[in-house]
Amino acid sequence: MINKEEFLKTCNLTEDDLTAARISWEELTEIYEDYMSKTKLFRHLGKEFVDEYIYDIERAGIHSYRYRTKNPMHLLEKIIRKRKENYAKFEHINKSNYHKYITDLIGIRVFFLYREDWIHFHKFITSMFENDPNNYIEDRLRDFDEDPEHCYIAERPKVYKRSGDTRIYDSTQIEVRTGGYYRSLHYIIKYHGYYLEIQGRTLFEEGWSEIDHDIVYPYYKDDEMLTEFSGLLNRLSGMADEMSSYFRKMKELREEEPDKKIKDLL
Template sequence: MYLTKDEFLQKFGILPQEFEEADISWEELLEIADDYERRRPTLEKIRKEFVAEFLQDKEKEIGLQSYHSRLKDTEHLVEKLVRKRLENYAKYRKMDATNYMRYVTDLIGIRGLLLYREDWVNFHKYITHWFKNDPEKYIRDYGRDYDQNASGYMAEPPKVHTRLGDYADIYVNWIPEENILDRKHYRAVHYIVVYRGVYIEIQIKTLFEEGWGEIDHSILYPQRKGNAMLTEFSELLNRLAGMGDEMGSFYRRLQVVPDEKFQSKETIVRKRELKPQVKAAVEKRDLNEIHTMDDAVWSILKE
């Protein structure tokens, strides 16, 4: 890493007092950075092997529209160590140049993108077929349980990050409820798999989630997380992105609705008054039974 300490703090928006609170010396961080630079060629080889074995030319089969992968660059690794220590993540307080590989689970990252949220089920079945999702194998102590020769299992339970109010029914048959988590600014399904002695983080998102997430990340994270106005605006646009996902899935399901169930816009506009039979149907409909957009539309179509 070629940055000086001052250049590093300025680039990542870390205040000098925050760096002091992280309680790690610049020299320790440089030791980690130097060790990581030596390991990068091996990790890059493992990344390419994982992609070739499990993802390449398999997108349609496993439910993905596309994917991309990356090896975390050295500067962002160092920045993450400082940030996580500031946030009082206990495991990051134990790290040094001899053991950081045991604790950092996203040095290799895979991001899979879905066209429709429901396509996630195909990917979940696929990845849990090749990487055993066994609670007995979950890592309890990253310092103690690390095995550089291990492969083929989940290091942690899969986790779903949703926004409060999101349609989460798709996940409940596959993911325990305690691992479906509410987040204001973030949506994704996370897997940490063990492959050839290395942790690989897999994030699965829809195209809507990815597009908005990239914009949000570039503006809000990490330097401006305390900006109340940007945070509120981020929450608003995040809700709109979630609605876009739901509309996409609903649009897909509309293909099975017979054409005769629909009227043209012109016909609807000309009808200034409800027909008596339609009015009666509306009056007798139990609004308490309508909870979602699907409920509302299908309650009309089935008349």
């Protein structure tokens, strides 16, 4: 059983946040208990997906991967936050349907050495799963396919990038969203009755994201000093990715014309 005071303190929330979200502690407790009863199933589905589609990293076009099920406190915090931000959309969420609203109960991350390698994974995952816009979610309840055997891409694949980043994404294949610090590919897959989220990013981007989520997001995103430091680290990771791409380009040029000096290749 989750302790209310501990939860509020850990998630940097107050009673006023529950009031603003118009959700009771009893409702949250019911969702928590149902989720805890299903975590073994979610772990099984995550492992099954990885074994079937991700384990062979060369086939998937990635450097490495990892997967997890959502932290139960993070689940409750997300429901509160979503209800505060858009009550009309999340008004009817409860213990019997939260899995239709929350698409990252199972999370998989795939990593690339170079940003440009995103296209290999994109082609792979869209060849493995049906990517029909008619299946994309608009209404979380109405559009949920109750057939557990129908596995498909449930939202248009998207990528978040910073303004000024190198233009490496094809907007005809993936939705490109610009602004903020965040960099990541996102795929929502309907998999045997539940959604799972795949995020794709470079190793440098993952390093920044892990530190940002550990310190800033979501509980201290209004802290000016912490967000400023996170922004600095984000810019450094972006520069590291740019340099990595240049390294590879120089290597390719050298292999094409091994007798020329580097200054003549640039």
